[in-house]
Amino acid sequence: MERIRITVGLGSCGIASGAKIVYEALKEKTQKLNVQIVKVGCIGICRYEPIVEIYKDGNRITYINVSEKDVEDIIEKTIKNNEIIESLSLKEENNNILNDPFLKRQTRIVLENCGKINPENIDEYGGYKALRKALKMDKDEIIHEVKESKLRGRGGAGFKTGDKWSLVKASAGDKKYVCCNADEGDPGAFMDRAILEGDPHSVIEAMIIAGYAVGASEGFIYVREEYPLAVERLKVAIKQAQSKKYLGKNILNSGFNFNLELRLGAGAFVCGEETALMASIEGKRGEPRLRPPYPAEKGVYNSPTLLNNVETFANIPIIILNGSAWFNSLGTDKSGGTKVFALGGKIKNTGLVEVPIGTELKEIIYDIGGGIANDKKFKAAQTGGPSGGCIPASLINVKMDYDNLKEIGTMMGSGGLIVTDEDTCMVDIAKFFLDFAVSESCGKCTPCRIGTKRVYEILDKITKGKGTIEDLENLDNLSKHIQATSFCGLGQTATNPVLSTMRYFKEEYISHIVEKKCPAKVCKDLLKYKINKELCKACGLCAKNCPVNAIIKTDDKYEIDESKCIKCGACFNNCHFKAIEKE
Amino acid sequence: MNKEIDEIIKNSESLIEMLQKIQKIDGYLYFERLFYLSEKLDMSLEDIYSTATFYNGFSFNMKGKYQINICLGTVCYVKGSKELSEEISKILNIKDGECTKDGKFSLDTTRCLGCCSMAPVMKINDDIYGFVKKEQVKEILAKYN
Numbered sequence: 001m002e003r004i005r006i007t008v009g010l011g012s013c014g015i016a017s018g019a020k021i022v023y024e025a026l027k028e029k030t031q032k033l034n035v036q037i038v039k040v041g042c043i044g045i046c047r048y049e050p051i052v053e054i055y056k057d058g059n060r061i062t063y064i065n066v067s068e069k070d071v072e073d074i075i076e077k078t079i080k081n082n083e084i085i086e087s088l089s090l091k092e093e094n095n096n097i098l099n100d101p102f103l104k105r106q107t108r109i110v111l112e113n114c115g116k117i118n119p120e121n122i123d124e125y126g127g128y129k130a131l132r133k134a135l136k137m138d139k140d141e142i143i144h145e146v147k148e149s150k151l152r153g154r155g156g157a158g159f160k161t162g163d164k165w166s167l168v169k170a171s172a173g174d175k176k177y178v179c180c181n182a183d184e185g186d187p188g189a190f191m192d193r194a195i196l197e198g199d200p201h202s203v204i205e206a207m208i209i210a211g212y213a214v215g216a217s218e219g220f221i222y223v224r225e226e227y228p229l230a231v232e233r234l235k236v237a238i239k240q241a242q243s244k245k246y247l248g249k250n251i252l253n254s255g256f257n258f259n260l261e262l263r264l265g266a267g268a269f270v271c272g273e274e275t276a277l278m279a280s281i282e283g284k285r286g287e288p289r290l291r292p293p294y295p296a297e298k299g300v301y302n303s304p305t306l307l308n309n310v311e312t313f314a315n316i317p318i319i320i321l322n323g324s325a326w327f328n329s330l331g332t333d334k335s336g337g338t339k340v341f342a343l344g345g346k347i348k349n350t351g352l353v354e355v356p357i358g359t360e361l362k363e364i365i366y367d368i369g370g371g372i373a374n375d376k377k378f379k380a381a382q383t384g385g386p387s388g389g390c391i392p393a394s395l396i397n398v399k400m401d402y403d404n405l406k407e408i409g410t411m412m413g414s415g416g417l418i419v420t421d422e423d424t425c426m427v428d429i430a431k432f433f434l435d436f437a438v439s440e441s442c443g444k445c446t447p448c449r450i451g452t453k454r455v456y457e458i459l460d461k462i463t464k465g466k467g468t469i470e471d472l473e474n475l476d477n478l479s480k481h482i483q484a485t486s487f488c489g490l491g492q493t494a495t496n497p498v499l500s501t502m503r504y505f506k507e508e509y510i511s512h513i514v515e516k517k518c519p520a521k522v523c524k525d526l527l528k529y530k531i532n533k534e535l536c537k538a539c540g541l542c543a544k545n546c547p548v549n550a551i552i553k554t555d556d557k558y559e560i561d562e563s564k565c566i567k568c569g570a571c572f573n574n575c576h577f578k579a580i581e582k583e
Numbered sequence: 584m585n586k587e588i589d590e591i592i593k594n595s596e597s598l599i600e601m602l603q604k605i606q607k608i609d610g611y612l613y614f615e616r617l618f619y620l621s622e623k624l625d626m627s628l629e630d631i632y633s634t635a636t637f638y639n640g641f642s643f644n645m646k647g648k649y650q651i652n653i654c655l656g657t658v659c660y661v662k663g664s665k666e667l668s669e670e671i672s673k674i675l676n677i678k679d680g681e682c683t684k685d686g687k688f689s690l691d692t693t694r695c696l697g698c699c700s701m702a703p704v705m706k707i708n709d710d711i712y713g714f715v716k717k718e719q720v721k722e723i724l725a726k727y728n
Contacts, residue, residue: 188695
């Protein structure tokens with residue numbers, strides 16, 4: 001009888017939901033059965049974790065939100081008796097997760113293996129076929145394929161990958177490096193984590209191919225320390241690739257040598273900038289330096305260096321295997337393939353979404369994401385993280401590609417897609433990103449170091465109800481100056497969230513300044529708490545919870561003394577009758 | 584004490600790697616150890632200090648037995664993680680970056696743990712908690728005794 005395969009999603013998100021306990025329990029209780037328990041990465045629908053999938057007689061049965069107590073049932077009913085457990089199953093067709101509307105509408109190339117194969121077993125990855133093919137190709141032919149694929153950098157700026165490769169190849173030098181930027185610093189993006197945790201060999205294989213094509217013999221993966229599981233899986237994967245002779249000397253008898261090392265980041269957003277990242281690889285302060293010379297000429301240890309991001313690399317094996325024509329049949333005229341978005345925020349279905357470049361935002365939010373959570377109204381989508389901007393509801397038909405997003409004042413970035421609703425204050429969001437910029441500015445240049453702080457202060461003033469109309473002009477001026485005069489990409493893009501929210505949500509700024517009101521009821525200082533006497537049952541819970549005794553009993557009802565109220569919201573959170581209202 | 588550092592120097596490729604390993608020993612960068620490192624590497628203490636302070640991953644403050652990290656990435660922020668950090672501050676009576684007097688808990692905020700689809704997220708040592716509600720914080724902390 002064929003061996004039954006059971007996979008457990010053991011990405012960071014799965015583990016956080018308790019998947020490890022489920023995995024251990026399944027392992028222990030199936031010892032005497034003809035069953036193989038396999039750990040896999042994150043499939044990208046984290047709210048379903050822990051996910052257990054049973055591959056049996058050609059079927060794939062998906063169970064979601066599994067806990068330890070379900071393990072016995074799964075074994076007795078499903079494994080032994082082919083019975084589906086209704087309470088755990090997805091209600092989709094054939095109980096297969098691939099029929100879930102969230103996944104069904106996606107085009108999964110990069111994430112294909114995530115959640116399917118065991119990332120810690122090189123044999124499940126598929127034999128490094130792309131590397132074998134590439135080693136028989138001419139180097140220029142490989143670069144030509146990458147160029148023709150119209151692949152563009154998935155890390156942020158969208159530089160043409162093939163052009164970068166040919167620049168590094170053309171650079172003179174005996175020693176060259178290939179680096180992978182796995183310092184996924186954009187808060188809200190986690191596709192690189194999913195790839196590294198779920199399919200690390202795709203990145204390693206791509207780096208070896210890149211090394212061969214551009215003539216590099218050494219590589220670094222610069223991965224952030226905040227991703228311990230990704231680091232662990234990369235270590236295992238590198239070791240396995242070495243033992244299979246895909247790494248090291250004379251790879252697959254081609255005469256080509258390539259070594260790969262990990263470098264751990266230590267938590268600095270600016271290290272996503274290429275020259276800063278390279279300084280950090282060398283163990284120094286991650287400060288950016290002037291370009292030119294570009295890393296293609298002088299990068300790590302002053303040698304020509306090719307630097308691509310995780311997702312960019314993860315596209316390479318499939319381009320080599322299926323050819324550029326196949327790849328660029330997806331996407332737009334100028335940009336081939338797919339993009340992975342990390343869909344999060346106030347949306348029903350959160351998770352990783354891989355769609356062809358050029359897909360409409362509307363499709364991502366409504367058809368895949370299921371619309372806004374709690375039936376609220378869609379306000380804007382934030383893309384590009386702290387360097388990006390927002391897409392307002394009026395532009396929901398925008399086709400998501402590098403150039404379109406740039407035109408409307410935001411950017412593709414690494415693919416964070418954060419959905420906001422009517423309860424999100426856009427001034428507060430801008431302030432959040434500026435706070436981020438202030439603390440992540442490396443301090444090398446003045447516009448970024450001091451300018452971002454000043455912008456933050458103005459925003460802070462506005463959210464506290466102390467802003468003036470002149471502040472709007474100052475914000476605009478200062479933001480544009482910082483954009484024009486900062487040294488590196490961090491500063492040049494740091495004020496994008498301000499400019500973009502001012503462009504599309506100016507009336508919200510004006511409400512804060514003129515009416516001293518926060519329409520989304522987020523900015524605490526502008527809030528007023530009031531007791532709705534109709535709803536108040538005079539239970540006294542609010543008064544009991546008020547830390548400053550601002551709630552007093554008058555007649556038979558309660559009232560808030562505004563002069564004493566510190567707007568902590570304790571009464572609001574504690575009222576059982578929704579009688580406390582924010583204004 | 585210095586023997587450990589000798590080992591670390593021998594087995595590390597870069598200063599950052601050394602500092603990361605040294606931090607693992609005490610949970611933070613203990614100044615005495617940096618003195619020794621500076622002597623051994625023949626590198627000024629200023630250079631070491633300026634590298635260490637550049638990165639958020641290094642700390643010069645003592646950390647608790649249980650290190651609480653509240654994610655303040657964009658998604659967590661939008662979903663109210665600030666309230667979690669305020670709640671913990673209130674319960675433990677410490678501010679962001681501080682450690683309780685008994686050395687049990689320390690509180691830090693961090694920029695994105697990459698678990699955005701489970702926002703808001705908090706981490707205690709290696710345990711990640713997703714979809715955390717303010718009311719659950721007390722219960723979660725009680726697990727660490």
